Amino acid sequence: MSVTIESVKCACPDCVCVVSVSKGVKKDGRIYCDDACATHHKDGAGCHHAGCACHG
Numbered sequence: 001m002s003v004t005i006e007s008v009k010c011a012c013p014d015c016v017c018v019v020s021v022s023k024g025v026k027k028d029g030r031i032y033c034d035d036a037c038a039t040h041h042k043d044g045a046g047c048h049h050a051g052c053a054c055h056g
Helices: none
Strands: 007-009 018-020 025-027 030-032
Touching: none
Parallel strands: none
Antiparallel strands: 007 018, 025 030
16 A cells, blocks of 8 residues: 655644645755745745744
8 A cells, every 4th residue: 555645734843834745845855835944934034825924
């Protein structure tokens, strides 16, 4: 039996976004919803997705 994962929670601990494995930003073996989360919010910017208030 095989299972294919299509979506995962963004790897940012404060983020509530779910991201497509194929469209997420891959960094250090983890999948993030966008560049802000992938760079650990180095500029203080959030991911700007509706309903998510993460800023790292």
